[in-house]
Amino acid sequence: MSGRDDILRRIRASLGSGDGEAGRAQAVARRLKRHPRGIIPDTGADTGADTVARFVDKARAAAATVETVRSANVGKAIVDFLRAHNLPQRLRAGADERLRRIAWPKGGEPEILAGASDGDDVTGLSHAFAGVGETGTLVLLSGADNPSTVNFLPENHIVIVDAADIAADYETVWTRLRRRFGASKMPRTVNLVTGPSRSADIEQTLIMGAHGPVRLHVIVVTG
Amino acid sequence: MEVRSPQFRQSAAAALDDARLQGALRQVRSRFIDKRAKGVASLPEFEALRENARAIKNHVLERLDLYLEAYEERVTAQGGHVHWARDASEARGIVLDLCRKANARVVTKGKSMISEEIGLNAFLERHGVAPVETDLGEYIIQLRGEHPSHIIAPAVHLNIGQVRDSFRAAHTHLPPDRAMEAPESLLAEARGVLREKFLSADVGITGANFLIAETGTSVIVTNEGNGDLTQLLPRIHIVLASIEKIVPTLDDMSQIMRLLARSATGQEMSVYTTLSTGPRRRGDLDGPEQYHVVLLDNGRSNMVGTEFQDMLRCIRCGACMNHCPVYQAVGGHAYGWVYPGPMGAVLTPTLVGVDKAGHLPNASTFCGRCESVCPMKIPLPKMMRHWREREFERHLVPADFRRGLKLWAWFARRPFLYRVFAGLGMTVLGLAGRRRGRFARLPLAAGWTAHRDLPAPQGGTFIGQWKRRRGAGR
Numbered sequence: 001m002s003g004r005d006d007i008l009r010r011i012r013a014s015l016g017s018g019d020g021e022a023g024r025a026q027a028v029a030r031r032l033k034r035h036p037r038g039i040i041p042d043t044g045a046d047t048g049a050d051t052v053a054r055f056v057d058k059a060r061a062a063a064a065t066v067e068t069v070r071s072a073n074v075g076k077a078i079v080d081f082l083r084a085h086n087l088p089q090r091l092r093a094g095a096d097e098r099l100r101r102i103a104w105p106k107g108g109e110p111e112i113l114a115g116a117s118d119g120d121d122v123t124g125l126s127h128a129f130a131g132v133g134e135t136g137t138l139v140l141l142s143g144a145d146n147p148s149t150v151n152f153l154p155e156n157h158i159v160i161v162d163a164a165d166i167a168a169d170y171e172t173v174w175t176r177l178r179r180r181f182g183a184s185k186m187p188r189t190v191n192l193v194t195g196p197s198r199s200a201d202i203e204q205t206l207i208m209g210a211h212g213p214v215r216l217h218v219i220v221v222t223g
Numbered sequence: 224m225e226v227r228s229p230q231f232r233q234s235a236a237a238a239l240d241d242a243r244l245q246g247a248l249r250q251v252r253s254r255f256i257d258k259r260a261k262g263v264a265s266l267p268e269f270e271a272l273r274e275n276a277r278a279i280k281n282h283v284l285e286r287l288d289l290y291l292e293a294y295e296e297r298v299t300a301q302g303g304h305v306h307w308a309r310d311a312s313e314a315r316g317i318v319l320d321l322c323r324k325a326n327a328r329v330v331t332k333g334k335s336m337i338s339e340e341i342g343l344n345a346f347l348e349r350h351g352v353a354p355v356e357t358d359l360g361e362y363i364i365q366l367r368g369e370h371p372s373h374i375i376a377p378a379v380h381l382n383i384g385q386v387r388d389s390f391r392a393a394h395t396h397l398p399p400d401r402a403m404e405a406p407e408s409l410l411a412e413a414r415g416v417l418r419e420k421f422l423s424a425d426v427g428i429t430g431a432n433f434l435i436a437e438t439g440t441s442v443i444v445t446n447e448g449n450g451d452l453t454q455l456l457p458r459i460h461i462v463l464a465s466i467e468k469i470v471p472t473l474d475d476m477s478q479i480m481r482l483l484a485r486s487a488t489g490q491e492m493s494v495y496t497t498l499s500t501g502p503r504r505r506g507d508l509d510g511p512e513q514y515h516v517v518l519l520d521n522g523r524s525n526m527v528g529t530e531f532q533d534m535l536r537c538i539r540c541g542a543c544m545n546h547c548p549v550y551q552a553v554g555g556h557a558y559g560w561v562y563p564g565p566m567g568a569v570l571t572p573t574l575v576g577v578d579k580a581g582h583l584p585n586a587s588t589f590c591g592r593c594e595s596v597c598p599m600k601i602p603l604p605k606m607m608r609h610w611r612e613r614e615f616e617r618h619l620v621p622a623d624f625r626r627g628l629k630l631w632a633w634f635a636r637r638p639f640l641y642r643v644f645a646g647l648g649m650t651v652l653g654l655a656g657r658r659r660g661r662f663a664r665l666p667l668a669a670g671w672t673a674h675r676d677l678p679a680p681q682g683g684t685f686i687g688q689w690k691r692r693r694g695a696g697r
Contacts, residue, residue: 003307003520007466010524011288028289028471031282032437035472039275041268041481058491094508116508119422135492147508152451170480174473184297186438188504189455192496197448200488201360201376202406203383204250210359211414211421212448212495 032184037171043134045168051133052220055166058136062195063208064216068163071221075104078158081217082110082123085156092121092154096145099127099160116147117154124150124213125158130173131166131220135194138218139173142189151191157213159193163222224342224370226575227559231582234557244554247380251373255545258489259596265491266481276479277600280536283469284527290436290469291518297439301501303514311341314519318343318428318461321515322352325459327425331417333443333450334358335430336374336539337463337519339561340574343428354428355420357449359413366393372555374562375487375541380554383409417449427453427511431464432483432538434516437472439500441516444483446494454499460511462499465519467535479538482598486540522574530609534569536599543593543603549586558583565593565603572610581619584610642686649680656680 001009045051056066069077082089089110093099104110117124126146130139138159142148151157167173170192181187197212208214227234238244263269283290295305308314314337322330330347332338332354344354344365356365360378364371366389371377378386387403390412402408429450433442441462443450454460470476484490503510526532544550544564555563560580562570568583584607593603614620615628634641656662656679664672671677682688 003309003313006309007307007518007520007524008288008291010520011291011466011527014524014526014528015285015288016528024286025289027282028286028293028436031471031475032293035437035474037474038279038478039268039271041266062490062492062494119418137492137496142507142510143504144506144508148451148455149509152448152455170477171474174477177473184438185301186440186498186500188500188502188507188510190498191451192492192498193494194490194492194496195494197446197494199359199410199447201358201363201378202386202409203247203381204254204376204379205406207407207410209414210410210447210449211357211417211452 035174040169040171041134043168045133051168052163052166052222054168055131055133055136056220058133059131059138059195059218060136062136063198064136064195064218066218066220068220068222070223072103074160074219074221075102075109077219078102078125079105079108079110081158085215087123087156090121091123091125091158092117092150093125094144094146094150096127099125117149117152119149119153121150121154123156123158124154126150126160128159128161129165130176131161131218132170132173132192133166133168134170137170138191138193140191140193141187142191143187148189148191151193152212155209155213156215156217157196158217158219160219160221163220166220224339224345224561226579228571228575228580228583229559231557231559231586234559235553235586238553238557243382243385244380247382248551248554251376251379251545252551255489255541259486259542259545260489262485262489262491266485269482269485272478272481273598273600276482276598277536279470279475279478280599283471284467284532284535287466287469287527290471291466294434294436294439294469297436298501298514298516299439301439303439303501303516306515306517308517308519308521310521311519314341314463314517314521315343315346317517318463319347319350319352321459321461322347322426325425325513327352327459329420329424330354330426330428331420331424331453331457332356332361333427333429333445333453334361334377335428335463336371336561337430337465338428339371340465340521341463341519343463355417355424357417357421357447357453358445359410359447359449362413362417363389366390370556370561372563373541373544374539374564374566380556421452421456424453424457426459426461427455427457428461428463429454431462431468431516433470433476433479434464434468435471435473435476435498436469438498440473440498441500442476442496442498444480444493444496446488446490448495451495451497454497455510458511459513459515460499460502462514462516463519464516465521466523467537479598483538483540486542486596486598526573531569531573531606533601534566534573534606536601537566537570538599539566540598542596542598546592546596548588548590548592553586565607566601569601569603569606569610572613577610577614577617578619581610581614584608584614642684645684646687649684653680 196216199210661676
């Protein structure tokens, strides 16, 4: 008997399931299809509280830096961030159309290296699929538009997120994912990112910048 | 990994005498507990989520066979492969086979307790494959040839001086006069050394915090980002997961995710929660070409339907050990195997046998803090009691202890005699100790009096007092 059949047989024997099989299968199929939302923490979103403001607060609490700009000023915000931290005006970025459309300050356009990161890049630039107000979390999807290596290899990561894409909770983002990719399908990788990388493995002392970025800068784009 | 649980008594005594370890354990007592308390307080829905998380896992466990099949179907549909391993040896064989097919020399590893459970590192080394742990804590203890002493903070038993010594001994290619004082420089050094490994590894092995049946997705949660580089850069990603990691849907995962970080580190959300589904897609510029999941049973299917089924709800947050007075006193290594603390005291006898691990469920004061902080509401003390019963039934308890217990049971079944003898004993002890009020030594009670005095009884037996007071209350 194969390992697979043996393990499944043992589970069935332990459960003592013989009758009620149809009911069990139905319960599984129903849950997978309906994916009930469960308990959603009250973030105040349904009473009109500002989800974007909450996202900004929570991302800052997780040690990200955040600024809110109008879409015309995104390019300037990026250039200013690089200058403020004495970083080269060079970015690693994927093919996302929204990144291509960034309006750069005249004569100040940074060099853009297209494609995945190989570990030699100082700063990466990504566009998030969504944000989650509940915990200040960014949702990034893999693919040619925003290769996942850009999220992890460069020491500095700049992430743009549209204010309209910031949801109150994770569940709202899952609904959007299902709509975009089809039921029960997913992109290869979904990265939920809350603040820059850190470790507390030496004497439980929190140190920023473990294997991922030391700095995470979030640019929230309004209008 | 060798099971050293039978030596629990000696190991625990040694741990209590280890001043350096006791210094490290003081940090567990203060920091973890405070951080969790704040994390829990930040979410008014925490209790309701605990209830729901328990219900979700119970729902899954009662249908585990069906959810595993559904999960496998989704993984396969998206180009991944599922391998089923009945036990540790099968799991090791599957991983080695995949490494050999890939001609792998170096394997990077994200943090995985299943890897510890199956003793993967030693096995791979014996067969010419070099495993490199990439979680900072795991990397440190790998350099030292040790095992984790905590399921989420594997190097919590070490101080910075020990880390410095290990790095000096291992990183001989770096200048000996480099800066190593601050923990920041040590982290930067590890980051530099491991970055090379990430980029040169052929296979990346991670664990899984969740497996999602709806989408065929594996989920890892980290703060460092090491697990992400482990699965992103090599050509092959292998996920090691035990069968009970299944949750039905993305929404169900989110319910439990809200409890996990708060219970573990007190964070509202860990830095990286990464959902992986299958290998690199058409047009992708990065990501693994192959995606494999090794599903490990190793005795878990036999727990289903028994009094130990609730243990399969465990999400490995570590809250039970952080709050356990026994763990706080002796640390993780004394438990003698992979899983320490209350969750280990329940799980270890299941996985290695109560004959070897019987001391662990006995090393409990039954104070109940583990159960009260468990995000999945696992009745840990009750299950430790089940193990004590089984140990007794199987005659694994020392003869003296059994005789004593039998004698007590004989009296307990004869309440009249019990009261007469208890009252007599108390009177004698009360008279003998009336001058000093306590005993520094007593026959048959050396285990107690070796460490403290026994107070002389006063005021009659409990039953006697009960009768009097109830009478007075009426």
